[in-house]
Amino acid sequence: MNPPAPCSAMNTTSLQPFSILVVEDHPAVRSMLVGMLRTAGAQHIWEADNSQKGLALFEAHRPDLVLLDVILPDGSGLDVVKTMREIESSSQQQTWTPILFLSSLNDEQAIWQGIEAGGDDYLTKPVTPTILAAKLRAMQRLLVMRKQLTDVSQALQDANEKLIHLVEIDALTGLVNRRGFDRILELELRACLRDKQPLSLVLIDIDFFKRYNDACGHLEGDLVLKQASHLLRSVCLRPRDVAARYGGEEFALILPNTPKAGAMTLTRGLTRVFQQYPQPHPNSDVAPHITLSGGIVTIDPNKTPVDERLDYLILQADVALYAAKKRGRNRFVHSDDA
Numbered sequence: 001m002n003p004p005a006p007c008s009a010m011n012t013t014s015l016q017p018f019s020i021l022v023v024e025d026h027p028a029v030r031s032m033l034v035g036m037l038r039t040a041g042a043q044h045i046w047e048a049d050n051s052q053k054g055l056a057l058f059e060a061h062r063p064d065l066v067l068l069d070v071i072l073p074d075g076s077g078l079d080v081v082k083t084m085r086e087i088e089s090s091s092q093q094q095t096w097t098p099i100l101f102l103s104s105l106n107d108e109q110a111i112w113q114g115i116e117a118g119g120d121d122y123l124t125k126p127v128t129p130t131i132l133a134a135k136l137r138a139m140q141r142l143l144v145m146r147k148q149l150t151d152v153s154q155a156l157q158d159a160n161e162k163l164i165h166l167v168e169i170d171a172l173t174g175l176v177n178r179r180g181f182d183r184i185l186e187l188e189l190r191a192c193l194r195d196k197q198p199l200s201l202v203l204i205d206i207d208f209f210k211r212y213n214d215a216c217g218h219l220e221g222d223l224v225l226k227q228a229s230h231l232l233r234s235v236c237l238r239p240r241d242v243a244a245r246y247g248g249e250e251f252a253l254i255l256p257n258t259p260k261a262g263a264m265t266l267t268r269g270l271t272r273v274f275q276q277y278p279q280p281h282p283n284s285d286v287a288p289h290i291t292l293s294g295g296i297v298t299i300d301p302n303k304t305p306v307d308e309r310l311d312y313l314i315l316q317a318d319v320a321l322y323a324a325k326k327r328g329r330n331r332f333v334h335s336d337d338a
Ligand SMILES: Nc1nc2c(ncn2[C@@H]2O[C@H](COP(=O)(O)OP(=O)(O)OP(=O)(O)O)[C@@H](O)[C@H]2O)c(=O)[nH]1
Pocket: 172, 205, 206, 207, 208, 209, 210, 211, 213, 217, 218, 219, 220, 221, 222, 225, 247, 248, 249, 325
């Protein structure tokens, strides 16, 4: 076997600057390790001579690497490594720190237990500078690979979130589509029950839209849907209000923290906006321009027991919408009055 290379021969040029925690109770061994680590390029070295101090320093500084003696005066290094892994998994940063065991036993069983407990590699004492530098290099390489992996997985997660967003947007109008509507309504229903705040839902239908399409053509019909979406969005002033395209020419408004009176005011405003920006309708029985009919439902956990089924909520709004159509269109009816 070749003799260990002297300190000056250690190839540390490829080592990145790093911080390290050394948990070793023998002062002489510790000081020798610290000397070698300084030569190897360690920027910060924290020293501990027992488990408790080691864990406290680990938690406070989160070093890049740990050198950990298997046998410590106040316990086993195996327990320390387990606790370090617990600290890592409970932190939000999702970090992983390479942990190298220091074993003077050259005992296979101790090494096996150390790796099992969460260690990554081991060094047999006495440690030589070359072997130490080689292990540090290997651990740094692992760290770099892990960083690349977490970057890729973060990029994937971001792309996934964007995709989910795109999947929930209606291509023609830019409003939330039916899929997004279902998801958001479910969330808001749960929030309404939890926070004991009222929630209103409005289902909206463009009056005589089939006749509009028949008279003006499907492309003109598409433009009307776009303009209507723009106007619907303009009345949704609160950040959590959502305007959705529920179906072909049907829309929906999800209005969290909105009681019946608030929803009625908002829908009156909506009717006004459609009068202010009239889009001619050549064949409507109710007005010379595009008009809306709508059904409103409000649930208020403070007032009445709430049926928690989404379908039931939508059905009630639909019944109110039907009543609005029956009563002559161009109006909004609340389910309480349907
Ligand atoms: N241009 C266009 N038309 C659509 C789209 N989606 C659905 N429609 C049309 O919307 C019309 C809906 O017709 P109906 O359900 O009879 O409703 P309506 O004519 O508004 O009648 P009332 O609701 O009773 O006033 C149909 O002619 C559909 O083809 C779309 O994306 N673009």
